[in-house]
Amino acid sequence: MDSSTPIIVKTFHGLETVLAEELRALGASDVRPLKRAVSCTGDLGFIYRANYELRTALRVLVPIHTFEVSNEKAYYRAVREVEWNQYLDVAGTLAVDAVLSGGIFRHSQYMALLTKDAIVDYYRDRYARRPDVNPEAPHLRVHARIHGSKCTLLLDASGDSLHKRGYRRDTVEAPLNEVLAAGLVLLSGWNDTGPFVDPMCGSGTIAIEAALLAANIPPQHGRPSFGFFRWKNFDRKLWERLKAQADARAKTPVFTIYASDKDTRARNATAINLLSAGLEQLVQVQKMPFEKLTPPEPPGILITNPPYDERLRTDDVAQFYKAIGDRLKKHWTGWTAWIISSNREALKHLGLHPAQKTVLYNGALECVFQKFELYEGSRKA
Ligand SMILES: C[S@@+](CC[C@H](N)C(=O)[O-])C[C@H]1O[C@@H](n2cnc3c(N)ncnc32)[C@H](O)[C@@H]1O
Numbered sequence: 001m002d003s004s005t006p007i008i009v010k011t012f013h014g015l016e017t018v019l020a021e022e023l024r025a026l027g028a029s030d031v032r033p034l035k036r037a038v039s040c041t042g043d044l045g046f047i048y049r050a051n052y053e054l055r056t057a058l059r060v061l062v063p064i065h066t067f068e069v070s071n072e073k074a075y076y077r078a079v080r081e082v083e084w085n086q087y088l089d090v091a092g093t094l095a096v097d098a099v100l101s102g103g104i105f106r107h108s109q110y111m112a113l114l115t116k117d118a119i120v121d122y123y124r125d126r127y128a129r130r131p132d133v134n135p136e137a138p139h140l141r142v143h144a145r146i147h148g149s150k151c152t153l154l155l156d157a158s159g160d161s162l163h164k165r166g167y168r169r170d171t172v173e174a175p176l177n178e179v180l181a182a183g184l185v186l187l188s189g190w191n192d193t194g195p196f197v198d199p200m201c202g203s204g205t206i207a208i209e210a211a212l213l214a215a216n217i218p219p220q221h222g223r224p225s226f227g228f229f230r231w232k233n234f235d236r237k238l239w240e241r242l243k244a245q246a247d248a249r250a251k252t253p254v255f256t257i258y259a260s261d262k263d264t265r266a267r268n269a270t271a272i273n274l275l276s277a278g279l280e281q282l283v284q285v286q287k288m289p290f291e292k293l294t295p296p297e298p299p300g301i302l303i304t305n306p307p308y309d310e311r312l313r314t315d316d317v318a319q320f321y322k323a324i325g326d327r328l329k330k331h332w333t334g335w336t337a338w339i340i341s342s343n344r345e346a347l348k349h350l351g352l353h354p355a356q357k358t359v360l361y362n363g364a365l366e367c368v369f370q371k372f373e374l375y376e377g378s379r380k381a
Contacts, residue, residue, distance in 0.1 A: 058163060
């Protein structure tokens, strides 16, 4: 895989531009934001670094073959024509999935099976043997993306989704996905530029991702393995060198990160996850309701994910968000607050005028991530 190897990095809706920036900073060429993904080019070492160092990547994929066909027979033939031997030994194991859109082919499970059959038959032709299927930890994971008649076969360099950083030991209800949490911090523009507060921290995901960023620690520092470890061309020396170089860029942050929650279990979960990430020195954790929390000095940035509380009565949610807004206006002057919520109605009850809005998805829930500048006398415009 030379320096012009095409790469597709998947992310969540709304994080394409921050991921594109991350890729450029990492040295990718031809960076192009797509829908829930960014394409670029890079070499094998870059694929390792992308997996290890990108904060908003969910999966790193390498497209190896693109073709157009209009029926299943032609599809099977096109898949079988690929020189699979360069990617997988016959004694290795394989997993295949398929995603379809646009109508020509109907069933994704059937297309996954057909893809697997074509690959397996490629080996049978040559060796009279075939690789086994192993859905959990295969040597090679292949994705087929079929849009109308346009088909792409991609190798999955990540294995498990990259939100699995390896630090989460405990959770409370409704934890944010780690990739989304990192995306919130990057979208806000904060990077150890002042104190950082998450006053409703739950299991601490936002604070942990902020601490990893501030300390310039690779997000996958605690992750034991990646899909590319099992690739035929895995270059362990190159991986170890790039990992050591990335680890050596860690620094001591200037500012403290504060995580608090009214709930004891949430405070404890955050403390446990911080210990597991080795970040306990960088984040101060306390049990405290937001209504009583006083801001540290100097003013900095607050990012939080309050309950959206579809289950609470509307009056209560309105009252709760109004109380958050009142507290921000009264006590957090000079700060910038960012709030993510799926409850647009409740957000209006903050009584603050958003300076910026980004639509993001927390799982299936459409959310809006809003920025509020808390200057003296700030009120709804
Ligand atoms: C959606 S969860 C946050 C999840 C968190 N982002 C994570 O990744 O685990 C909302 C949190 O707000 C806390 N909370 C609710 N009302 C609060 C209040 N008035 N003051 C402080 N925390 C509050 C809850 O205890 C809960 O842990």
